[in-house]
Amino acid sequence: xxxxxxxxxxxxxxxxxxxxxxxRNLSINQIADLLKLKSNSVYDRLxxxxxxxxxxxxxxxxxxxxxxxxxxHSSDLAEFIGILLGDGHITPTQITVTLGVKERYSHYVxxxxxxxxxxxxxxxxxxxxxxxxxxxxxxxxRWLIAMGLSSNKVRDQIGIPKWCFQYKTYQxxxxxxxxxxxxxxxxLKEGFQMSLTNxxxxxxxxxxxxxxxxxxxxxxxxxxxxxxxxxxxxxxxxNEIGFRNPKHLKxxxxxxxxxxxxx
Numbered sequence: 001x002x003x004x005x006x007x008x009x010x011x012x013x014x015x016x017x018x019x020x021x022x023x024r025n026l027s028i029n030q031i032a033d034l035l036k037l038k039s040n041s042v043y044d045r046l047x048x049x050x051x052x053x054x055x056x057x058x059x060x061x062x063x064x065x066x067x068x069x070x071x072x073h074s075s076d077l078a079e080f081i082g083i084l085l086g087d088g089h090i091t092p093t094q095i096t097v098t099l100g101v102k103e104r105y106s107h108y109v110x111x112x113x114x115x116x117x118x119x120x121x122x123x124x125x126x127x128x129x130x131x132x133x134x135x136x137x138x139x140x141x142r143w144l145i146a147m148g149l150s151s152n153k154v155r156d157q158i159g160i161p162k163w164c165f166q167y168k169t170y171q172x173x174x175x176x177x178x179x180x181x182x183x184x185x186x187x188l189k190e191g192f193q194m195s196l197t198n199x200x201x202x203x204x205x206x207x208x209x210x211x212x213x214x215x216x217x218x219x220x221x222x223x224x225x226x227x228x229x230x231x232x233x234x235x236x237x238x239n240e241i242g243f244r245n246p247k248h249l250k251x252x253x254x255x256x257x258x259x260x261x262x263x
Contacts (some may be wrong), residue, residue, distance in 0.1 A: 005048075014049045021051060068137045069118035073092040073163050079244075080112055081149075081161060082177020085203055088143055090151045096134040097181075104246045105180065106131040159202035160210065169211045172241045178207055179237075180245035185252060192255055194226075194228040194237065197204075 005013070020026045020034065028046075032039040038127045046053055071077050089096045099106045106123050110133050123136040147163075150156040165173040184195045198204050204221050211218045211228070216236070219227040228234055243249050 007075060011047070012039065013045055014051070017045060017049060017051055021046065022054075028212050038170070050053075058198055064263065067119060068140055069116070070090050070139070070143055071116045074169075074172070075169045075173040076116055077175040078164045079142075080116055081147075081164060081174035082174040082179075083109060083112075083181050084144070084149060084177075085153065085158075085160065086181025086183075086198070088181075089147060092141060092151075093138050094134055094136045095100075095140060095144070096132055099131045099133065099187075101129045101131070101180070105244065106133050107208060109133045110245050141204065154199045157200050161205035165213070168258065171214055173181070175210055176241050176244065178240075180248065183248070185248045187255055188229075191231055192234065194234065195225050197225045198217075199224050 009251050020031045027044045032042045077226055083097055086233055087097050087099055097109055110121050110123055119134055119135055121133050124132040126132060148158060148161045150158045160174060164170050182196055182198050186193060204226055208218050208226050216233045
């Protein structure tokens with residue numbers, strides 16, 4: 001049973017919480033830190049003092065944060081869009097990029113997010129060493145949805161946002177993000193081959209068109225894949241677009257070390 005307050009203490013607590021919680025609009029957690037109390041103790045005081053909780057008006061409620069930046073179109077943003085279209089997932093309040101065992105690449109993605117949106121995302125290590133880079137912001141979620149992205153790219157069969165086609169640098173960066181996440185690099189008898197796998201047909205069609213606009217000769221779409229096989233295309237891709245995913249770079253290095261060739 002809670003300790004009984006004197007009328008003087010009750011007035012003091014009520015005035016204190018009306019100032020902090022209502023007037024200054026601090027959250028329960030912020031008040032708890034300020035008063036050196038547990039969050040549930042602050043909540044109990046609000047209830048006992050008949051002060052109505054107003055979570056929806058608090059900064060950060062449902063990730064309605066004010067510290068996030070909505071970036072302008074850029075090569076970095078185009079690369080992030082490619083990453084999202086590859087390994088990303090959007091919920092109503094959060095953006096997540098699931099990168100498997102790509103630990104070093106997860107730090108690259110986290111740095112890119114920080115530069116674009118002005119916040120520090122979190123990196124979560126799940127079972128089997130899977131890495132997730134994520135941050136919460138309903139503002140950015142709505143902005144990405146308005147851009148044409150979706151919480152389920154396969155179900156909604158989404159493509160690449162049209163603005164990513166605007167400049168050559170945007171196209172190259174978007175493709176880099178896609179190939180770094182949904183791409184594969186593997187050895188053939190005569191050189192190597194790159195593929196891009198995705199179950200959204202419009203996305204593959206857009207990626208194919210983007211490659212063709214840049215002068216590449218990708219294959220037709222087959223079994224949810226497109227390929228780059230011509231030596232001149234592979235050489236150009238490495239030199240002009242390149243990879244940020246260390247996994248692909250490591251494979252290329254092994255091809256040269258073990259077989260004496262890139263292409």
